Amino acid sequence: MLILITYDVNTQTASGRKRLQKVAKQCVNYGQRVQNSVFECQLDSVKYREVREKLENLIDKDTDSLRFYNLGDKYKSKVEHIGAKPGFDVTEPLIFFD
Amino acid sequence: MLILITYDVNTQTASGRKRLQKVAKQCVNYGQRVQNSVFECQLDSVKYREVREKLENLIDKDTDSLRFYNLGDKYKSKVEHIGAKPGFDVTEPLIFFD
Numbered sequence: 001m002l003i004l005i006t007y008d009v010n011t012q013t014a015s016g017r018k019r020l021q022k023v024a025k026q027c028v029n030y031g032q033r034v035q036n037s038v039f040e041c042q043l044d045s046v047k048y049r050e051v052r053e054k055l056e057n058l059i060d061k062d063t064d065s066l067r068f069y070n071l072g073d074k075y076k077s078k079v080e081h082i083g084a085k086p087g088f089d090v091t092e093p094l095i096f097f098d
Numbered sequence: 099m100l101i102l103i104t105y106d107v108n109t110q111t112a113s114g115r116k117r118l119q120k121v122a123k124q125c126v127n128y129g130q131r132v133q134n135s136v137f138e139c140q141l142d143s144v145k146y147r148e149v150r151e152k153l154e155n156l157i158d159k160d161t162d163s164l165r166f167y168n169l170g171d172k173y174k175s176k177v178e179h180i181g182a183k184p185g186f187d188v189t190e191p192l193i194f195f196d
Contacts, residue, residue, distance in 0.1 A: 004167060006104060008133040008183070035106040035163055037135065056180050065133055065181040069102060071167060072176075082154050083163040085106070 002071040003048055005031070005039045005055070010063035022058045023066075026051070035085070100169040101146055103129070103137045103153070108161035120156045121164075124149070133183070 005027055009020040027033070030051045031041025043051065048068075055066050071078055103125055107118040125131070128149045129139025141149065146166075153164050169176055 004102070006133055006136045008136075010182075034165060035104055035135070037133070038104045038106075038165065052178070052180070059181050061181040063182055065179065065183050067132060067136065067180075068178040069167060069169060070176040071169070078168040078170075080150070080166040081163065082150070082165075083157050083159040084108075084161050085163050 001073055002075040003041045003043050004069040004071060005041060006067045007037050008065045019058055019060060023055055026054050099171055100173040101139045101141050102167040102169060103139060104165045105135050106163045117156055117158060121153055124152050
C-alpha cells in the first residue's frame with residue numbers, strides 16, 4: 001500500500017534542526033521524497049508500523065507533528081502533481097530501449 | 099471527498115515568498131491546515147477543480163510544486179496523526195453541552 005508521510009518539525013532550535021535531519025533521513029529509507037516534507041512509501045503493514053515507531057521516537061511531540069495517509073493499493077488515479085520535481089513511480093522498473 | 103493538498107514553494111526570492119503566502123491564503127479558503135504546507139479539504143469535484151486551477155495559476159511551475167491526494171469519502175481510518183497540532187474534523191459540528 002502507498003503510505004504518505006508528511007511532517008512538520010520545529011526548527012527554531014539546534015536540536016529541532018537535528019530532529020528534522022533525522023526524520024528526513026529515516027523517511028528516505030522507506031520511500032520516495034516528493035516534496036520537502038512529504039514522502040510516498042510503498043509499505044506492507046509491518047514496515048508501516050516500523051517507520052511510524054521510528055519516527056515517533058525521533059520527534060518532540062510537543063512541537064513537531066507527523067501525519068500518515070494510507071492511499072491503499074489503487075492510488076495512481078488518486079494523486080495529481082503540478083509543477084516542479086514530480087515524483088516517479090517506484091513500483092515500475094526503469095527500462096532502457098536500444 | 100477529502101482532498102489533501104501539499105505544496106513546496108521556493109522561497110529563495112521575494113517573489114517566491116509572496117507566492118507562498120498566496121498559496122497558503124488560497125488553501126485556507128478551501129480547507130483545514132494540518133501542517134505548515136499540508137491542507138485537508140472537504141471538496142466536491144467542482145470545488146476541487148476550482149482550487150486546483152487557482153493554485154496552478156499562483157505557482158511558478160519551474161520551481162514550485164503542488165500535489166493533490168484524493169482520500170475519498172471514507173478517509174477517517176486512513177489518517178493517523180502523531181505529535182503537535184492535530185487537525186480537527188471539519189465535518190462534525192461543534193456541540194456544546196450544558
